[in-house]
Structure formats: structure tokens, C-alpha cells
Amino acid sequence: MNYFYALILYCIYQFKGERSIKAVQYLLTGKKSTQTLQDAVWYSLQHLYSVYPEMDADAFIDTVKKLEKTGSIVISDKTVTLTDSGKKVLSELMSGYPIPDHLNGWQFHKIEQLFWQRLTLLIQILTNWAYSETKFIPVVRDYPIQNWVKRWLGEKRQIYNKKQLSLRLYHELFTIFEICEQNRENPDYIVARFTGYQKPGYTSTQIAKQAAVDETYYLLAFRSCLHFMIKTIWHERGEFPILSSLLADRKSPWTLTxxxxxxxxxxxxxxxxxxxxxxxxxxxxxxxxxxxxxxxxxxxxxxxxxxxxxxxxxxxxxxxxxxxxxxxxxxxxxxxxxxxxxxxxxxxxxxxxxx
Known part of the structure; x- marks a missing residue:
């Protein structure tokens, strides 16, 4: 299965032959332009906006050429159209692996990385603390993130000791992951990437291989689960005081230029x-x-x-x-x-x- 094909074909299908192939690339990588924002809403593709920021431009071009060569799409000067053959390929790919339910790049693309970096760094710190280890290479090299987590820990340590803080975070994660499973999300895709004491997190390539799924599909499923977590935490702050505090400085999930x-x-x-x-x-x-x-x-x-x-x-x-x-x-x-x-x-x- 090459889910990258499905992702591109689905966008072309939604564009109804009224947009260029570049519009697909801009949408998936989250180009910050009025035209791309309009495309996302006008063609009901908000859930896929900026869900593949790591997309390789050359890989995208190669995939498009293959789809054109096999007759799945037809490209003109200004538009790209899905053929009947392309619709059949899309239907077959989507039947086994539909786009993850809770993917919402439109709402969460600006805060997903922030939340993930804070969370994964915090877990690394707390698991090392549990073994009285204070010297390790941080999984997040971004200094503003490191400084934010350091300040956050300073504030929380005035309320909880190390063990209490670790247990509270563990219980909140256990609860949110149970809710994820109940809503057809796979928290294993999240947990496998955590770095702990003397245990590095797996890469997306490694996790996809272990789960026997296409890496593009894994990345979407990972983000879908992460988006669902953020949404749940956002609306149920009282149930998740520790996790929600990782987003306390974000007053709204949407941001204007x-x-x-x-x-x-x-x-x-x-x-x-x-x-x-x-x-x-x-x-x-x-x-x-x-x-x-x-x-x-x-x-x-x-x-x-x-x-x-x-x-x-x-x-x-x-x-x-x-x-x-x-x-x-x-x-x-x-x-x-x-x-x-x-x-x-x-x-x-x-x-x-x-x-």
C-alpha cells in the first residue's frame, strides 16, 4: 500500500478539477496564503490542511508523475483532474485505510508540535528522575521549549514532589489513552515515540514497519490521535489538569496572521x-x-x-x-x-x- 497516492488522489477528488496540482502540495504542507486557506475550506479539506509538513517536494513530484503515467490523473496548464481509473484506485485504497477520523490539521496544526515537544520532553525528564538520573541528552533540542518545560517544572514542583508529579501525569495519560481507544484511535502510535530512561523513542519509519502500515498512513494516524488528545484535553481541562497546563498559554486553537x-x-x-x-x-x-x-x-x-x-x-x-x-x-x-x-x-x- 502506498498511502501517499491515496492522500494526493483524495485532494484531487475534492478539488473537482478546479485547482492545480500545486494546490494539493500547498494544502498538505500548510502554505500560509489566503488562497490555500480558501481552498481548504471551500473544498472541505480543512482536516488535511498542513497534515504533511515534512513532505519531500521531489517525492511529491515523482508520485504525481507516476499517477499521471498510469492514467489516474490528467494534468492541464492550470488544473488537475481525477480519472475514472484514479477514482477506482482511490476507492480501493480508502476502503481498507480511510483517512483517520479525528485528523484536524486546520484547527491543530499550529499547536500540535508545541504540545508534542513539551509532552515528550517532560516524559523524558520525569522517567529519568525516577532513576535519579539528571544528565541526559534532551530529546527536544529547541531551547525555547526546554526553557518553557524548565519553568513549568519549577511551578509544579511547588505543588508536587517528583513522584507525585510523575504519578499524576501517568494517570492522566492512562485515562486519555483509554478514551483514544474507545474512539478508534491507536495510542500505541504515540507511546512508541516516547523517549524514556535509557530508552530512545522509535522513529516513524520503525513504527510503521512494526505496525505493518505505510509510513504516510502512520503519520496521519499519529497526528489524528494527537489531535484527538488535544481536543479532549482542551474541552475537559478539569479532568486533565497536568496535560491541559501544557497548553495553558494557548487561548485559542486558531490563529490569524x-x-x-x-x-x-x-x-x-x-x-x-x-x-x-x-x-x-x-x-x-x-x-x-x-x-x-x-x-x-x-x-x-x-x-x-x-x-x-x-x-x-x-x-x-x-x-x-x-x-x-x-x-x-x-x-x-x-x-x-x-x-x-x-x-x-x-x-x-x-x-x-x-x-
């Missing part, structure tokens, strides 16, 4: 697009891009101020009638409605389909 955040501040003060553009000395279209990004990332953000309900209804009906997310096609059909309104409505629509 700095420029869009500045625009958002003005919007909260009741300023309109023109006023913000004038004050920030930016083009009106740039402020509109920021508002689209806010609509994409903040589920609580209402677009009623910018698009009347009746206009929203017309755009939604047009999208469903035309079966497309291509802006120009929709604009040609709704000549009296501007691109900004169309983009905002698309940003709040979701039509995820099963293969």
Missing part, C-alpha cells in the same frame, strides 16, 4: 472596510482579504454585516446549481454580486463528501 489580527481589532471597534484601509494605509482589497481570512478561521465570525441574507442565499443556490467553487464561474452567473461577497459565503460553506 498578524496583519489580519490588526484588522480584526478595528472590526471589533465597529470600523468599516474603507475606514480600516485608510487608517492602515492599505488597499481596500487587502482589508477584504483579511476579512475573508477571519471568516475562514473564526467559526463565530458572522458575515451578515458584509453580505445580506438574501444575497447569501442567492450565492449558495448558485454554488449548488453550478456544482463549482470557481470564483469566475460563479461571478459570471451572478453578475451583480461582487467577488468579496462570493468569497465570504464560500468561506462559510462546507460540503465534505465521502469517497
Amino acid at each position: 498578524s496583519s489580519s489580527w490588526e484588522t480584526y481589532k478595528f472590526l471589533k471597534y465597529g470600523k468599516n472596510v474603507e475606514e480600516i484601509a485608510k487608517f492602515r494605509k492599505l488597499k481596500k482589497s487587502t482589508i477584504e482579504d483579511h476579512i475573508v481570512e477571519i471568516a475562514l478561521l473564526d467559526p463565530a465570525f458572522s458575515i451578515k454585516t458584509y453580505v445580506k441574507p438574501e444575497t447569501q442565499k442567492r450565492i449558495t443556490e448558485a454554488v449548488n446549481l453550478l456544482h463549482t467553487r470557481k470564483l469566475k464561474t460563479i461571478k459570471d452567473y451572478l453578475t451583480d454580486i461582487d467577488y468579496f461577497s462570493i468569497r465570504l459565503v464560500l468561506s462559510k460553506m462546507n460540503d465534505k463528501k465521502d469517497v
